[in-house]
Amino acid sequence: MTDLTAAHITRNARRTRTGLMGYLDLYRQRRALAHMDDAQLTDLGLTKAEAQQEADRPVWDAPNHWQR
Template identity: 40%
Template sequence: MTYVSHSHATCHPARTHGWTFSTLVALYRSRRALAGLSPEALADIGINRDAALREANRPAWDLPRRWAR
């Protein structure tokens, strides 16, 4: 006997976690830009060089929670 399922259970893990290629590219670019800011620019946004480098060196898949949808 053959059973046909009518469910369309498609898994899109990237979409469920808010990860798209363009999101990862934007995150990479913003982290690289942060790493290249001058000490004066970092002081303007209220972070120091160590915090900027920690953020810049986070893995690409480590998205801020507010980006996940």
């Protein structure tokens, strides 16, 4: 039987954020952020400058909560 508890899902999500695939996902997210229009950025509560600043970060500059 598959374990689908919240703790199990959270543990697995943390694991997938690290490593090559995690960084590839981060790269894709930042590229998508850079291509969003003003309406989409407003929905996220971001300005164009904030979105561009995040998109310009290098892929190895992962968010602090990704650190183990």
